Amino acid sequence: QDNRVTGVVTSRTDATPIPGAIVTVKGSHHGTQTDADGKYSINVSPKDTLRISFIGYTAVEQVVGSSRTLNFALENNESKLQEVVVTALGISREKRSLGYAVQELKSKDIAEARETNVVNALTGKIAGVTVTSSQGSMGSSRIVIRGETSIAGYNQPLFIVDGIPLDNSQLGVGTGRDFANAIADLNSDDIESLNVLKGPNAAALYGSRAAGGVLVIKTKTGKGVKGYGVTVNSSATFENILVLPKYQNSYGQGSSGQFSYVDGKGGGINDGVDESWGPKMDGRLIPQFFSNGVAVPFVAHPDNVKDFYQTGYTLNNGVAVSGSNDKVDYRFSFNNTKQTGIMPNTGITRNSFAVNTTFHLAPKLTLSTYANYVKAGADNLPGIDGKRANSVTLQYTWFGRQVDTRLLRNYKNADGTDFNWNHSYYSNPYWIQYENTVGQARNRFFGNARLSYDVTDWLSANFRVGTDTYNDKRKYKVAYYTNGTPYGSYTEDNYVVTETNGEFTLNAKKKLNSDFTIDGLAGGNIRTNQYENNYQQAPKLAVKDVYTLNNSRDPVISTNVFTRLKVYSAFASATLSYKNWAFLSATARNDWSSTLPAGNNSYFYPSVNASVVLSDALHIQSNVLTNLKVRGGWAMVGKDTDPYQLVNTYPFSQPFGSYPMLTVNDKFLKKDLKPEITKATEFGVEAGFLKDRIHADVTYYSSSSYNQILLADVSATTGDLKKILNAGKINNHGVEVMLGGTPITTASGFRWDVNINYAKNISKVIELDKEGFLNDYVLGSSGNMQVLASKGKRYGALYGKAYKRNDKGEILVSASGAPIVADDKKVLGYYTPKWTGSINNNFSFKGFTVGFLIDTRQGGQIWSGTNYTGIYTGVLAASMPGRDEEHGGIPYYYANNNQQSAAVRLENHTAAAPNGETVYHDGIIFDGVTADGKKNEAILPAQRYYKAVYSSSLNESSVYSASFIKLREVRIGYALPLELAHKWGLQGVNLTVTGRNLFYIDKKVPNIDPETAFNTGNGQGLETLQIPTTRSIGVNLKVSF
Amino acid sequence: CSKELEKVNKNPNEAESAQPDYLLTNGIKTNVDTYWGTDASMETSLLYVQYWAKIQYTDPDKYIPAATSIQTIWNNFYAQGVEDFTTLIQLGDTLNNPNYKAVGIIMRSWIFQVLTDLYGDVPYSQTANIEKYLTPKYDNQRDIYLGLLAELKTAAGLINTSGDAIGGDVLYSGDMNKWKKFANSLRLRIALRIADQEFDAAKAVFDEIGADNTGLIASNSENAQLVYLASPNQNPVAKNRETRSDYRISKSVVDLLRAYNDPRLAVYGAVPKDTNTIVGITNGLPTDSASRLGFNKTSDVGAVFTATTAPGVIFNYAELLFIKAEAAQRGLLSGDAEDLYKQAITASFKQYNLSDAAATTYLAQASVAYDAANYRKSIGEQKWLALFGEGLEGFAEWRRLDYPVLKPAYAGVLDGKIPLRLTYPSAEQALNGANYREAVAHQGADQLVTRLWFDVR
Known part of the structure; x- marks a missing residue:
């Protein structure tokens, strides 16, 4: 009499189900496979022995006996x-x-x-x-x-x-x-x-x-899921600020210790000043922005910036249904993500739907489809770039430290204008968040259909078409009465991006004889890309609070750009394997791109690589060295460029009254562009030790990219601001090490796994233009600070204004005692790190797992606009040293109170000036030397000192090391024992708590997160007015039915 | 297949050929914008020559110009100015329309004159020819002025009033006669600018065209100026005042106008909200002292300058008469210097719709009487007043004539000096380094106080 036995196969490492594990009755052909949830069901008799096997795991066998439920936990033994x-x-x-x-x-x-x-x-x-x-x-x-x-x-x-x-x-x-x-x-x-x-x-x-x-x-697909399965995933993640600048809480708004509010734009004493060089916040009575002219206590609100931010949270809910039978397998998933940011009134939502199916239409014919629809959007996103209509971090870096931001929450006055601490430049930060919003709506479809036909048992033909298309519409609102934009504005910015690929391949795999197998493919691809951008702006609204393009005082500004490109490709690849321990592969591809001129638009590039499993070839059977493989290869790839880089054109500008205008393009294009070429070589060794308890993978690589197409900045005196060059050359070489191991594994089921990654990359810019005129290519800039690719140097040089130094390297000061800025700029650092690394630990015991990831980036610099600005404005705590007696300031006076004369030092803080002059206590002496090499002794008042040292015209003082070590991730997981889950009619329950970006174990740059930049372009290593980065802690529950 | 690829790569967004009239409008508009704009004028020259002063963010008024200002002036004048007009000159040749060519040369020469006035040695002979010169050399200021004199002579000679018309001319509405007058007037301006160094060359220019008034700007209606339109084509000053209140009229100009009982005071300055007298402010105050003066208690510049449709003047009739007065005084031209001086002041009054009677009364004062013995003071002060608002030309002439005597900015950072030029934009160091260094070696340190060739004293 047969019995039906059911059970679940899991991995001993982390108690997760193993889908696709093979379940057979020993000594028979009778068998089945586990489904996506690791579940199986099979008819056997009690005397049968079940064998459970899966690639990478040690097979186990067990006599069925009287059990109706048999669960297996497989030990991972996979050789890498x-x-x-x-x-x-x-x-x-x-x-x-x-x-x-x-x-x-x-x-x-x-x-x-x-x-x-x-x-x-x-x-x-x-x-x-x-x-x-x-x-x-x-x-x-x-x-x-x-x-x-x-x-x-x-x-x-x-x-x-x-x-x-x-x-x-x-x-x-x-x-x-x-x-x-x-x-x-x-x-x-x-x-x-x-x-x-x-x-x-x-x-x-x-x-x-x-x-x-x-x-x-x-x-994910539904492959291997018997019947159907449902997985529900639900998570909640909370985030708060990881790095907020350290502010000073001693001195409030103003300048030279003076402040009194009348209208916030210069009507009072320094009330238009957006800096904190004002009076001490010691409770003295001063009229302030909320007091209607009444003198009220001038006191600190240490958390005024922090108060503005809130706890962000993300709710993520998803469901997936999957299943399969002989004819079809499928998976449908829906996911909803709703994120609320740490800045008031910001957030994004995303809904995605995905369907993944495979139809076995006929024994040899398979149709697979994948379709994904994403609807994403935001009612408002946080502002950046230091634009005063939308950046609140701008006004918190130029700030009155006494401002109680809680008083700003009711941001609108009865007459519709904003209530704020400053009216000379800023609008209320809550006004910025709630009135000057940017909404985004994205609709995206991507997917493909693939038809596959097995011509013979060694040859199949595949045809696939795929597309990725989205439109993305942004609506920018700036309200009436916003400082700087008194009439407000309304902008619509709409993008449509599409890429379509059609691909045909013939895949073959044939055993030539007992030793040789050949495996190859040949095919072709046609790709088209289209990009469209429509930008329209009502630069001044006619009527307030109505956001349409028609509601405009001035002519609507509009621009539109349409680009497209097309690439035809033919390619082939083949791998020859010998006795499954030696492999030789070669690939070849030829592209024809519309972006390059006829004659240069066809380019061919090959690659070849090989690997030998020495441990098999040499029959090394050792408990110490489990396996050993060496590999190496050489490759070349070509690269085209963006559309329309060949023929110079004349862009239009807004007409002058009834006179249309066009101008000569500021970019000088190139008729005879050639494709960029990258050649790369790499070698590697992989080894497993102690039955693969320890495995190592080491790679050395080098690459050289030349004929690079650069839109280089050129001197405006050429008549152009940019010129397309086709000569850039950059070399990279580096080492990567991946080490993994299982230091402890016990019979009781405890296991500790470690993975270590290390990478070092060295880049060098070899050439920019053939003629050798250009030494620097500007990757990005902020004020005087530039990020360059400089000939002969590492990529990503931070190039800016430096101190003027003498031959001994000492900083020179002027007669006033302020450091002198050198006329010539110099390289102050590089944003590219020297090396990166990480260590990931995972501990598991029964259903519990605990893991943590620490990573580091060492070497490399960052220029911090937040630091220099916040010190310049006296807002950051870093502007405190020397500001008063308590903070080490030097006492001094001006002879006859003439502030144009040099400050005279006093013995101590209680000493009186000889003629009863006012005594100041905020003197600082810059550590430098005068032109004749004498140590500087000139005293500067703190405000002048910090403004001289931390300014936009001196970059050197605000370049910091970007090195850090960070606790990136901590995971705690628990999987409900399957017996228990099954009792409740469930296939599995997993609960995970994940903490991300928890804290910096070490970082060198104060007040900001070193892992930041303006955007995703190449001009990295520049920071200014960043939104504070966050740490997050989330709980995730996954239930499978 | 190849044909298809080529078709795909045809740019559908921009014109492949330039229409000269559209190019001309753009060239005039964008360069007068730059000349009267934030960077070249409000944040730099207007402050240095003490027409305006800053009441907020006073760094530029303390002689700490923003790097972006310097770069913007340079980029705009070269990439939008020199480049566009060089293209127009080429179009004049290919379209066989010498009038376009002439206008292109005149405008480009004006731009080069402004550039060299401001920076000194600048790229000239190798500019706007990127295929040949990726890193143009800096020409000596002397060679540039002499080159411009020759170019302007050529341009004036090319003009054919009965030839093909030009379109898109928002400066002179296609009146080629006025373009010729502008070209000749520019030649006199340059000739006088170099007179302290190259007297004979200057004299040759005056000998050739100085006496023929019909070939020169002859009234305020012939001023070279762009009359701005409604927003978004408003005057740059008007555009600035829509959202900002950083500037005030300088105390220096108010003091001199008041000392001479000059009725232009009511034109140049505006009455503040809280007082009924015009109050200028001292240049280069520390931020706190400046802002303490109060927005409502100090004067902005007059409505004539802040109006939406205020003209952007690049050459006025008064200036031409001052040039002739000085030339007469110095023997470059025959004529009565004093009479020309008086005519010049009268022309300035008329430019601002003040009456002849007001001018007569004004001129009758001993304090404004022409002093031949110290013509630099008489002409320097009056020319300075007549050029009010035109920061770049005012700055150049103040440097050449050394009058009026200006006190350096109160909290200026140049050890009691006033800027004599702008520093080169810092991008030049990276992008045109060798030539930059050669220019610095020739001209002197790249600093604000380095004296330029034309500025002998």
């Missing part, structure tokens, strides 16, 4: 070399056969981070990957693998989702909001695996866009 990874063009291959480094993350590694922008989830988890997020937790993030290979171009990797490129543009840079990069649309819960192809060697087959590496994402 047996892991199957998804490589270029979606080809699954065992790691042993690869001639280049890849690194993979599983769904869990990504989803557990619960980041709304998937790029952030990769931080610290992959060797050689650097992630920088621009502003706050809902903005953009930049990801770069193995350093910058393009001097001026896009340096981020290509994202491929189920075989189709997914756009990751950041649109609307410089508009005062940090709009998320487009990959943030992707729902992390839909990701099954993410493979990082780190360089051209791995990614050559993708061609043009692969120079920065590729992230190959595979989404």
Whole structure:
């Protein structure tokens, strides 16, 4: 009599179910597979022995006996070399056969981070990957693998989702909001695996866009799910401020110790001044902005900035239904994310729907479809860029420290104007948040359909079409009476972006004889991209509070841009394997791009790589050295450019009355552009020790990118501001080390896993233009500070105004005692780090897991606008030393109280001046020397001292080391024992608590987060007026039925 | 396939060829904007020459110019000015319309004159030819002025009043005769500018065209000026005043106008809200002392300058008469210097719709009588007053004539000196470094107080 036995197969490491595990009755052909939840069901007799096996795990056997339920926890024994990874063009291959480094993350590694922008989830988890997020937790993030290979171009990797490129543009840079990069649309819960192809060697087959590496994402399917299964995922994440500047709480608004409020724009004493060099906040009586001319106590509100921010939170709810049978498998998922930011009235929402199906239409014919619809948007996003109509961090860095921001919450006066502490430049910060909003609405569809036909048992034909299309509409409102924009304004900025790919491939895999197998593909691709931007602005509203383009006093300003490009490609690749321990692969691709001129628009690029599993080849059977593989390869990829870079044109401007106007383009284009080329070499060794308890993967790589297409800044005296060059050359080389191990594993089920990543990249700019005129290429700038790619130097030089020094390196001071700024600018640092690393620990016991991730970036500098501005304005605590007796100020007086004369030092703070002159206590002496080499003794009042040292005309004082060590992530998980879950009719219950960006173990730059930048462009290493970054703690509950 | 790719890459957003009339409008508008705009005028020259002063954010008034201001002036004049007019000159040749060519040369010469007045040695001969010169060399100021004199002569000669008309001319409505007068007047301006260094060259210019009044600007109706329109094409000063209140009329100009009982005081200054007299403020006050003066107790500049449709003047009739007066005084031109001086002041009065009677009364004062023995003072002070608002030309002439005597900004950072030029934009160091360094070696340190070639004293 047969019995039905059911059970669940899980991994002993982390108690997660193992889908697709093979369940067989020993000695028979009878068997089944576990479903997506690791569940199986099989008819057996009590004397049968069940064998449970799965790649990467030690198989277990058990006699059935009288049990109706048999659960198995498999021990992971996978040799790293047996892991199957998804490589270029979606080809699954065992790691042993690869001639280049890849690194993979599983769904869990990504989803557990619960980041709304998937790029952030990769931080610290992959060797050689650097992630920088621009502003706050809902903005953009930049990801770069193995350093910058393009001097001026896009340096981020290509994202491929189920075989189709997914756009990751950041649109609307410089508009005062940090709009998320487009990959943030992707729902992390839909990701099954993410493979990082780190360089051209791995990614050559993708061609043009692969120079920065590729992230190959595979989404979850319903494959292997018997019947159907439902998974519900729900999480709540809370965030608060990780780094807020340290403010001083001794002195309030004003200048030279004076302040009295009348109208907030200069009508009183210094009441238009937006700095905190005013009177001591000791309770003295002074008329203030809320007191209607009455003198009231002038006191500190130490938390006035903190009070403005709130706790942010993200609610994430998703459901997925999946199932399969002989004919079809499917997965449908819905996810809703709602994030409320730390700044009042900011937030984003995102709804995504995904359907993934495979139809086995006929024995040899399969149709797969994947469709994803995302509707994302925001009612308001936080303002950046220091624009006074929308940036509150601007006015908190130029601030009166006595201001009680709670009084500002009722921001509107009866007459419709704003109630604020300052009216010379700013509007009330709550007014900015609630009135001057920017809304965003995105609709995105991406997906593909793939038809696959097995021509013979060794040859299949595949045809796939895919598209990624979205429109993104932004509405910018600036209210009437906003300072600087008295009539307000209304802007609509609308983007439509589409990429379509059609691809045909023939895939073959044939065993030639007992030793040789060949595996290859050949195919072609047609890609079209379209981009459209419509921008319209009513620059001054006719009537307040009505936001339409028609409601305009002045002619509506409008611009529109339409671009498109087309690329035809043909490609082939082949891998020859010998006895499954030696592999030789070659790829070749030719592209024809519309962006390049006839004659140069066809470019070919090959790659070749090899790997040998020495431990198999040499029959090394050792308990110490489990396996050993060496690999290496060479690759070349070509790259086209943006549309319309060949023929000079004349842009239109707004007409002057009835006179139309056009101008000569400020960019000088190039008729005979050639494609950019990157050549890359890499070598690596992978080894497993002690039955793979310890495994190591070391890679050395070098790349050289030349003929780079640069839109270089040129001297305006050429008549142009920019010129397209086709000569830039940059070299990169580096080392990556991945170390993994299981220091402890016990019979009782306790296990400790460690993963260590280390990466070092060295870049050098070799050439900018052929003629050698250009030594510097400007990547980004803020005031005098520039970020350069300078010939002969590391990429990303911070170039700015420095102290003037003598031969001994001492800083020279002027007669007044202020440091002298050198006429010539100099390199003050580099934003590119020397090395990055991380250590990830995971402990598991029964259903419990605890893990933490620490990562670091060492070397590299950042220029901080928040620091210099906040000290210049006397707002930051860093402006306190020397400001009074208590803080080490020097006592002094001016002879006859003539402030134009030099300050005279007094012995001590109680000494009187000889003729009864006023005695001051805020003297500071700058540590420098006079022209004749004597030590500086001239006293500067604190306000003048700090304004001289921390100013926009002296950058050196505000360049800091960007090194840090951060506790990036802590995870605590619990999986309900399956017996218990089943008792409740559930397939699994997992509860996780995740903390992200918890704290800095070490950082060098005060007051700001060193992992920040203006945007996702190449001009990194500049910080100014950043929105405070946040730490988050979230709880996630996953229930499967 | 290749054809298809080429078709895809045709830019649908911008014109592939330039229409000269559209280019001309743009060239005039954008460069007069720059000349009267925030960076070249309000934040720099108007303050240095003490026409205006700052009541808020006083750093620029203390001689700490913003790096962006310096860069913007340079970028605009070269990339929008020199480049656009060079293209117009080429179009004049290809379209066989010498009038466009002439106008292009005249406007470009004016821009170069402004650039060299402001910075000294600047790229001239190798500019706007990027295919040949990626890093143009800096020409000596002397060579630039002499080159401009030659170019302007050529331009005046090209003008054909009965030839093909030009369009898009928002300066002179296509009146080629007026363009010729403007060209000749510019030649006299430059000739006088170099007279302290190159007397003979200057004299040659005056000998050639100085005596023929029909070839020169002959009335205020012939002033070279752009009359601005309603927003968004309003005067740059008007645009600034829509949202900002950073500037006041300088005490220096108010004091001199008041000392001479000058009726232009009521034109140049506005009565503050809280008082009924015009109050100027001292240049270069510390932020707190400036703001303590009060927005409502100090004077902005007059409505004539802050009006939406206020003209952007680049050459007025009074200036021409002052040039002739000085030339007559110095033997560059025959004529009665004193008479020309009086005519010049009268022209200035008329420019601001003051009566002949007011001018007569004014001129009758001993304090404004022409002093041939110290013509630099008489002409310097009066020319300074007549050029009020036109910061760049006022700044150049003040440096050359050394009158009126100005006191440096109260909290100026130049050790008691007043700027004599602008520093080169810092981007030049990175982008045109070798030539930049050569220019600095030739001209002197790249500082605000470095004296330029034309500025002998």
